[in-house]
Amino acid sequence: MTERELRLKTAEIEKISHIDYFNIAISVDCVIFGYDDKELKVLLIKSDLEEFAGLFSLLGDLIRPDEDLETASYRILKERTGLDDVYLEQVQAFGSIKRHPSGRVITIAYYSLIDIKHHKMQLSHNELNWHPVNELKKLAFDHKLILDTCLLRLQQRVLETPIVFNLLPEKFSLRELQELYEAILGIGLDRRNFRKKISIKDWLIDIGEIENDVPHRPGKLYKLKPELKIKPARRKLQPGKS
Amino acid sequence: MTERELRLKTAEIEKISHIDYFNIAISVDCVIFGYDDKELKVLLIKSDLEEFAGLFSLLGDLIRPDEDLETASYRILKERTGLDDVYLEQVQAFGSIKRHPSGRVITIAYYSLIDIKHHKMQLSHNELNWHPVNELKKLAFDHKLILDTCLLRLQQRVLETPIVFNLLPEKFSLRELQELYEAILGIGLDRRNFRKKISIKDWLIDIGEIENDVPHRPGKLYKLKPELKIKPARRKLQPGKS
DNA sequence: TCAAAAGTGTTTTGTGTACACCCATGC
């Protein structure tokens, strides 16, 4: 659909036929967050559109008429990361008229949290790569806006609900956890206060093991209490305060 | 589109043609909140679908190919309430396959806040009426879920940003304001603590007038500081904590 | 003079923040 055709429809607004209402495509875009090397990262692919030559874009696809919004998101995640059981949350829809150069495409944005170490599969196929969130300036489409909006949502959620653990391996030390929070929130945290706050939340189990391969005193390892692992199917409305 | 056609497409999933992707309609649904008689209310219309005979539904419409999501929402609000300059916020999209009996319709939910007294125009045309939010049990489509989700979002926002004033007339007393908060949050509040908290936020101006027509000692009247009135066009990302 | 709500402060409790020392380990 060209810009010209779009304008034509605008002029004909009074006699819109029912079929015209279907001249809008719907996509899902996934902000796939990962955590590695003490940085929050996002999975991006090089845009194949001429208009955005050289820019990266989020992973997305048109929604098929026979799949739910979440189904479409899980499909994309599965295709791009090989992972199945991931945290996924819808953020909102983006639907500016001119957001997509090839026509009217409304997109529904999701973010998901995955353990970057579990991935490492189809990576770097067609320029699919992890990018530090902080270093991104310009993305294709309105994807920078979508990313920023999702990051903001993540920052809000992370203080209330135990979702960050989706970004970590099964076992982790308190230092790793704190560094993750610092990466997500973009601020430094006091170690003693952080540990106090986490211990009050009662999210973790001391598994009786310690780090190895660290060039200093190893820390204890913890894991998330199993009952707090968020099964994607279970989530309904927003969870309340922890 | 019948259920049978849907299943057919599912079977043909491998050879989906581009045009199939457009076989999805997109609508906007508005949860229009008002406040009257010490109750939070929502504007509903009697559903004209046989499947939902006797049930009420939110106000919505299909999105036109040439209008933004917000433009569509404002159009609905204008059509149904006659009001222009209202608070409007997108919540999220709802897209279950079977949410609409006549085909695949993905809807994007907005809530808006209006002064119920300013309205009173096209009301009760075709069974368009205000309903107390607390007394609603079943709505057409998935509109109860949408309403609940929007209410939850409103409850979260109301503590952080000065949006409740969109539900009140220009001048109001602190008692009215407190009763409004109580209606939205569904809890009782301590008067002294409430007044302290509001005064700290520094949102109000004492306009030097007092209530009249009250059968008791009249309270002072206040108005929201003009610079805090949220112009719909200005809002971008989520506002931070107050 | 009575009913109804306005208006107003203090105390207690909990939460967030700032901050420093000794300990265990790897090198």
Add this chain to the structure above:
DNA sequence: GCATGGGTGTACACAAAACACTTTTGA
């Protein structure tokens, strides 16, 4: 033995919650 992070507690400031009496007005 030294560098590195692990592990821990206390003091202060601020915010939230509980709580009661006097004042003003209309009826």
